[in-house]
Amino acid sequence: MPTQDTKLLQGTLDMLILKTLSVSPLHGYGIGQRIVLMSDDVLRVEEGSLYPALYRIERQGWISSEWGVSDNNLRAKFYKLTRAGRKQLQVEEENWGRLADAVFKVMRTA
Amino acid sequence: MYWLRFIRLRLRGLLRKERVEEEMDAELRFHLMMRAQENVRNGMTPESAMLDARRRFGRLDSIKDAAREIKGGGMLGTLWQDARYGVRMMTKSPVFTAIAVLTLAAGVGANTAIFSVVNAVLLKALPYHNSRRLVLVSGADQSAGPVVLSPAEAQDFASQLTTLEDFAAMQTQSINLTGGAQPERVRGAFVTANFFEVFKLLPTAGRTFTRGEDQPGAERVVVVNEGFWRSRLNSDPELADRKVILNGEPYSVVGVVPNSFRHPLDAEVEIWTTVQRFPGYSERRDARFLFGIGHLRPDVTREQAQVEADTVAARMAQAYPSESAGRVAKVELLEERTVRNIRPILLALFAAVGCILLIACSNLANLTLARGTARQKEFALRSALGASRGRLARQLLTETTLLALLGGGIGLLLAGWGTDLLLAVNPGVLPRGEVRLDASVLLFTLGVSMLTGFLFGLAPAWQLSRFDLHTKLKESGSVVGEGAGALRARSVFVVVQMALALVLLAGGALFIKSFYRLLQVDPGFKSENLLTLEYRLPRNKYVESSAQWEFHRQVVEQLRAVPGVESAALIRGLPLTGNSSSIRITLPDRETPPGGQEPQVLFNTATPDYFATIGIPLVQGRLFNDGDRLDTPAVVVVNQTLARRFWPGQDPTGKQIKFVGGDDTPATIVGIVGDAKHDWLSEEQRPQIYDCYSQSPGFFATVVVRTKVEPTSLSQAVREAVWKVDKEQPVWKVRTVESLLAYNVADKRFLMLLMVVFAGLALTITAVGLYGVVNYTVGRRTHEIGVRMALGARAADVLKLVVSQGMRLALTGVCVGLLASLALTRFIQSLLFGVSATDALTLVSVSALLGGVALLACYVPARRATKVDPLIALRHE
Numbered sequence: 001m002p003t004q005d006t007k008l009l010q011g012t013l014d015m016l017i018l019k020t021l022s023v024s025p026l027h028g029y030g031i032g033q034r035i036v037l038m039s040d041d042v043l044r045v046e047e048g049s050l051y052p053a054l055y056r057i058e059r060q061g062w063i064s065s066e067w068g069v070s071d072n073n074l075r076a077k078f079y080k081l082t083r084a085g086r087k088q089l090q091v092e093e094e095n096w097g098r099l100a101d102a103v104f105k106v107m108r109t110a
Numbered sequence: 111m112y113w114l115r116f117i118r119l120r121l122r123g124l125l126r127k128e129r130v131e132e133e134m135d136a137e138l139r140f141h142l143m144m145r146a147q148e149n150v151r152n153g154m155t156p157e158s159a160m161l162d163a164r165r166r167f168g169r170l171d172s173i174k175d176a177a178r179e180i181k182g183g184g185m186l187g188t189l190w191q192d193a194r195y196g197v198r199m200m201t202k203s204p205v206f207t208a209i210a211v212l213t214l215a216a217g218v219g220a221n222t223a224i225f226s227v228v229n230a231v232l233l234k235a236l237p238y239h240n241s242r243r244l245v246l247v248s249g250a251d252q253s254a255g256p257v258v259l260s261p262a263e264a265q266d267f268a269s270q271l272t273t274l275e276d277f278a279a280m281q282t283q284s285i286n287l288t289g290g291a292q293p294e295r296v297r298g299a300f301v302t303a304n305f306f307e308v309f310k311l312l313p314t315a316g317r318t319f320t321r322g323e324d325q326p327g328a329e330r331v332v333v334v335n336e337g338f339w340r341s342r343l344n345s346d347p348e349l350a351d352r353k354v355i356l357n358g359e360p361y362s363v364v365g366v367v368p369n370s371f372r373h374p375l376d377a378e379v380e381i382w383t384t385v386q387r388f389p390g391y392s393e394r395r396d397a398r399f400l401f402g403i404g405h406l407r408p409d410v411t412r413e414q415a416q417v418e419a420d421t422v423a424a425r426m427a428q429a430y431p432s433e434s435a436g437r438v439a440k441v442e443l444l445e446e447r448t449v450r451n452i453r454p455i456l457l458a459l460f461a462a463v464g465c466i467l468l469i470a471c472s473n474l475a476n477l478t479l480a481r482g483t484a485r486q487k488e489f490a491l492r493s494a495l496g497a498s499r500g501r502l503a504r505q506l507l508t509e510t511t512l513l514a515l516l517g518g519g520i521g522l523l524l525a526g527w528g529t530d531l532l533l534a535v536n537p538g539v540l541p542r543g544e545v546r547l548d549a550s551v552l553l554f555t556l557g558v559s560m561l562t563g564f565l566f567g568l569a570p571a572w573q574l575s576r577f578d579l580h581t582k583l584k585e586s587g588s589v590v591g592e593g594a595g596a597l598r599a600r601s602v603f604v605v606v607q608m609a610l611a612l613v614l615l616a617g618g619a620l621f622i623k624s625f626y627r628l629l630q631v632d633p634g635f636k637s638e639n640l641l642t643l644e645y646r647l648p649r650n651k652y653v654e655s656s657a658q659w660e661f662h663r664q665v666v667e668q669l670r671a672v673p674g675v676e677s678a679a680l681i682r683g684l685p686l687t688g689n690s691s692s693i694r695i696t697l698p699d700r701e702t703p704p705g706g707q708e709p710q711v712l713f714n715t716a717t718p719d720y721f722a723t724i725g726i727p728l729v730q731g732r733l734f735n736d737g738d739r740l741d742t743p744a745v746v747v748v749n750q751t752l753a754r755r756f757w758p759g760q761d762p763t764g765k766q767i768k769f770v771g772g773d774d775t776p777a778t779i780v781g782i783v784g785d786a787k788h789d790w791l792s793e794e795q796r797p798q799i800y801d802c803y804s805q806s807p808g809f810f811a812t813v814v815v816r817t818k819v820e821p822t823s824l825s826q827a828v829r830e831a832v833w834k835v836d837k838e839q840p841v842w843k844v845r846t847v848e849s850l851l852a853y854n855v856a857d858k859r860f861l862m863l864l865m866v867v868f869a870g871l872a873l874t875i876t877a878v879g880l881y882g883v884v885n886y887t888v889g890r891r892t893h894e895i896g897v898r899m900a901l902g903a904r905a906a907d908v909l910k911l912v913v914s915q916g917m918r919l920a921l922t923g924v925c926v927g928l929l930a931s932l933a934l935t936r937f938i939q940s941l942l943f944g945v946s947a948t949d950a951l952t953l954v955s956v957s958a959l960l961g962g963v964a965l966l967a968c969y970v971p972a973r974r975a976t977k978v979d980p981l982i983a984l985r986h987e
Contacts, residue, residue: 028137029144047141047167052176059180061115067133072147076140077133 013045013053015092018085021063025080027070028054054079062088123178124187134177142167188501189508196509206481207513209882210474213875214517217470218559219524220463220868226529226551228456232449233550237370239310240405244374244444245274245415247402249423249437257440260398261385263426264302267402267439270422273415277404278305281388282376286648286840289355290342293833295842297378298332298356300388306333308404309371315339316349316365324384326393331383332361336369338380356381357389358648374403374444389649389809395433396771403444416441436707455861458938462617462868465610467562469872472603473879475566478510479600480886482570503571507564514563515556522547522555535860569599601919604883608923608960609930611869611876615956616931618869620942621862623952627944628855634786635685636725639676640814640847641821641828642684645839647809655740658807661835666717668831669815674824676816679720680803684812685788686850687843690714694770695799697756708770711752711797712788715806721747721783723816724847731763731781734802744777744805749785752797767799777801791854792943814847821846861941873960877967884916885971895975896982905976912975916968917961924957924964 020026020034031054032045057063062085070076081089123130142163149159167173200207235241247267248257259267264279271277278301285298306318318333332354339345343352343363353360361383373379385391388399406415419439426434489502526547652658662680669678683689693713696702703709718734721727729750738745746767753762766776785795803811813832817824825844832841888895895908935947945952 027140029141048173048176051138051173052180055177055180059115059119070140070144074140074143075136077137 011092012096013049014057015089015096016043016045017050017053017057018062018081018089018092021079021081022086022089025066025078027068027076027078029076030070031079057085060088061085120186124190127187134174138167138173188504192505192508193512195505196512199509200513203481206477209878210477210513211517211520213470213473213878214514214559214562215520215524216871216875217463217467218514218518218521218555218562219528220521220871221467221558222522222525222547222551222555223528223532224456224459224463225554226525226547227532228460229548229550229554230546231452232456236374236445236448237372238374238444242443242445243406243408245404245406245412245441246374246444246447247271247274247277247404247419248440248442249398250440257401258398259400259402260395261391261400262393262395263398263434264400264402266426267419267422268302270425271404271415271418273407273410273418274404275407276304276308277402278302278308279385279400279402280305280374281385281399281401282373282379283388284644284646284842285356285381286358286646287342287354287356288358288838288840293838293840295840296338296356296380297376298381298383299373299376299379300385300391301382302385305382306367311367311371313365313367315347316363318365318367319384324386326386326391328384328386330359330361330387331364332356333365333367333382334363335367335371335380339363339366354381356383356387357646358651361387375401375448389646395430412441412443435704451857454938454940455857458617458861458941459864459868462614462865465614466868466872466875467558469607469610469875469879471562471566472607473875473882474510474513474562475569476600476603476879476883477886478566478570479573479603480883482506482573506571507567510567510570511560511563514559514566518555518559518562521559522552525551525555535863569603573599600883604880604919605923605926607876607879608920608964609927611872612924612927612956612960613931613934614865614869614872615960616927616935616953617938618862618865619952619956620935620938620945620947620949621858621865623945623949624942625855625858625862628791628858631787631791633685633791633851634726634784637847637851639817639819639821640724641817641824641844642687642812642814642847642850643828643832643841643844644687644689644810644812645832645841646811647839649809652809655807658809659740659804662717662803662807662811664835665811665813665832666719668834669813669828672815672824672827672831674817674819674827676818677719677723678813678815679723680717680811681720681724681814682715682808682810682812683788684814684847684850685724685786686791686847686854687812688789689812690788693799696768696770698766698768698776709756709797711799714798714800715803715808716747716800717803720800720814723814724786726786727784729782729784730761731779733781733783734804736804738802739804742805744775745780745802746777747781747783747800748779749783749798751785751795752799753782755797791851813841821848858941858943873963876960877963880916880920880964880967881971884912884968885974888912888971888975892975900981908976909969909972912972913965913968916972917965920964920968921961924960927960928953928957 016035017031020031020038023034026034028050032047032050035043035045054063058065058079062082063079064082065077065079068076068078142160145163145166146156146159149162150156154162236244238244247259249259249263250257258281259279261279264277268277268279280299280301282297282299284295287294287296301319301324303319303321303324306313311318313333314336316333319331322328323331334343334354342354346352349363349365352363354363355361367382373382385400390397390399406412416439419441423434423437423439427437492502493499529547647658647661652661666678666680669675672678683691691713692710694708694710696708716734718736721733731747733747734745748762748767756762757765762779762782765779767779768774768776783800786798787793788796788798813828815821815824815828829841829844832839898908898911899905931953932948937947939947
């Protein structure tokens with residue numbers, strides 16, 4: 001269990017959501033779960049940030065939504081990546097890589 | 111792409127709000143369930159599982175709010191909400207809504223109607239190339255005499271005025287058109303060859319004039335407009351051989367111009383020919399009949415052009431002292447000349463409708479304030495539920511703007527009908543057909559409506575901001591009494607309304623009185639049963655004076671023979687037709703004044719029976735008779751004013767008069783006739799001199815016939831009488847003198863009618879407003895009234911109480927209005943005739959009228975109050 005909730009930047013959360021959905025469509029709860037899983041329990045997304053982020057990304061057109069049935073037979077809204085979303089994910093991945101390298105470089109120089 | 115999605119999203123948030131909310135709820139609930147289930151799997155009890163899940167969600171509301179922010183309708187959404195709420199409120203109080211909308215419709219409608227006329231007449235540029243820079247150049251004497259130029263003078267101006275970039279000269283006249291089925295009269299213009307170039311007008315067929323075509327000796331050419339080409343020339347595409355016979359001579363048609371071109375100052379003109387064809391053209395410097403027209407250079411002002419023109423005129427006066435001594439030049443903008451007369455009328459009307467709108471606004475502000483008090487509980491509740499003051503104020507403003515837009519829409523409809531009515535009742539003062547509800551008018555209406563809505567929404571919105579809403583909510587039952595501020599505001603509104611209504615009533619009454627005075631003016635002749643028409647002889651057919659006189663004499667004879675004719679005569683310029691000419695005279699029996707300063711009198715030519723026919727009495731001496739012929743000494747008849755001016759207290763018969771610019775033979779005065787108005791009923795009496803047709807026949811004549819029967823029944827017979835003498839002689843302007851009289855006063859009548867309508871409207875709105883306020887106040891004070899009556903007050907006391915409170919306001923308003931009237935009515939003095947703008951009797955009577963109406967407006971609801979059963983009143987909250 002992490003000792004603190006890592007605060008995620010808004011842009012980063014968007015990127016993570018896109019990445020999660022690049023694997024397969026999911027509902028909101030599932031997205032949150034998958035992020036926890038994929039980050040080995042380090043990143044926990046608060047519900048208060050997840051849904052506004054989802055709605056925002058949807059407004060941008062990077063994901064689309066559809067009502068469906070979940071594994072346990074409950075009605076849920078599923079999100080999936082759009083073509084524009086896939087492109088955006090690539091862009092954000094590149095940007096993030098560049099940012100991470102730069103930060104890393106700065107931190108390396110003692 | 112993004113924007114499309116954005117709009118779609120917002121629209122969905124707007125239109126499918128419930129669905130969006132539901133979906134959001136469902137989604138969040140699902141998440142909650144999943145979390146709870148997971149917790150249970152991890153070993154929590156169902157209750158604590160749920161609790162934990164909820165806790166993780168934190169403030170559900172703020173998530174929803176954030177989501178709504180993204181998905182919802184945005185600002186448009188809240189506006190839409192407000193609007194729907196407003197509509198609901200409006201349907202709940204239909205009486206208020208109806209009154210408000212109708213009042214607004216009346217106010218906005220009247221304003222729009224007048225504005226559309228103002229727009230068409232005053233604001234729109236004339237339909238000419240660069241029309242705002244067009245100026246009219248005319249001449250003038252020291253004593254405001256004839257304002258035209260001679261061709262020689264026009265040429266000098268053309269070459270010497272550097273401040274104008276082009277210069278043409280023009281004049282219009284009725285022309286005889288023969289060669290068709292019937293002899294016709296057509297309105298034509300005589301212009302210099304560069305005329306069409308000044309207007310940058312290209313012909314649709316053929317050509318316009320070439321240089322030199324306006325010199326004597328050039329071919330006779332004419333340019334016609336499309337209407338003429340279609341009706342008289344059958345749209346013949348081959349112009350080359352077409353000729354028309356104008357004033358007895360053949361002219362070649364060389365070109366056609368579009369119908370959209372209206373000749374300046376005379377829209378009836380259908381054909382244009384060159385200047386030297388004008389009957390009476392001469393190369394003499396004092397043969398004056400032209401106006402100059404041209405564009406100011408881009409960097410030059412009218413004043414600069416005027417200064418230069420003055421210099422040129424002074425130069426001419428020096429170079430040609432006998433012809434041009436004392437003459438000055440006048441340069442005015444064409445636009446100015448066109449609107450000069452109607453501008454004050456339109457501005458007065460615009461001010462009047464502005465007042466009406468203000469009255470309507472204060473009416474509505476009052477009503478809305480009253481309602482605002484009643485809605486306090488509603489607003490207090492909403493405030494407690496989280497609505498901010500700004501939100502509530504926005505709600506109010508949205509409501510009032512909605513009302514205003516609705517009222518404005520209806521007002522637009524009314525304005526449409528109103529302008530149609532105005533044009534139908536058109537006294538010739540308004541331009542026909544160009545008054546339209548076009549874009550600027552619509553914008554105006556929209557702007558005025560929104561402004562109105564905003565203005566009268568401000569009052570209750572402001573009222574709202576002063577209340578402590580929470581306290582109001584806690585108070586049980588109704589609000590007892592209202593804030594002193596609101597009451598004061600309402601009182602101010604009533605006073606303002608009364609004052610404005612009084613000003614309008616005063617204006618209306620003044621116009622009524624002015625019109626009445628005008629109708630009472632004695633024109634100096636008897637206008638009933640008089641038929642008239644005009645004709646002009648072609649020069650080449652009647653070259654000799656004797657031939658001219660023979661024609662005129664025979665016409666009079668034929669006219670006398672028409673059954674139903676009591677008497678017939680000819681006059682050069684009939685009163686009230688606008689035909690008039692002046693002449694300078696010198697009197698041999700006294701010192702000659704210096705050149706240019708000789709006295710000027712109205713000049714006319716008449717046949718002997720003229721005075722009897724039209725009803726001007728002979729005061730002394732004799733009228734013309736058969737003994738006055740071309741070969742006998744020249745005789746004249748003068749009017750009383752002339753006699754009194756130059757020979758006060760003496761008998762002028764036998765005295766002599768000489769005309770400046772004519773030959774040097776004096777004419778002898780043989781008789782004095784009564785005074786008669788000439789151009790306007792409202793003019794001051796001017797000295798007049800008449801000579802006789804038998805001695806100076808000329809080409810132009812106006813027939814005057816007094817009939818025993820209804821005049822128009824003889825129209826054809828009178829025409830034929832002229833045709834019996836020459837069947838090819840066109841005649842025109844067949845009408846009765848009474849119609850001329852009506853036309854003469856038409857603009858004053860028009861103004862009066864409109865002002866009366868507006869004053870009546872103002873009075874009604876004000877009365878309704880006062881009634882509404884008193885009624886409402888009484889309704890709210892039912893409880894208090896009940897108490898009073900239970901404590902022994904009689905009906906009469908209650909009546910007195912309510913009425914006196916209302917009347918106090920009303921009378922204050924009347925006083926303020928009186929002061930305002932005294933200050934403001936002087937601006938309309940120029941439109942009034944025979945009555946002072948501060949006429950005491952008028953002001954007193956309208957004050958009394960307004961006071962009386964106010965009394966009635968207070969009395970009716972007050973009386974209702976007294977009918978209340980005290981027991982019911984006491985129970986009334």
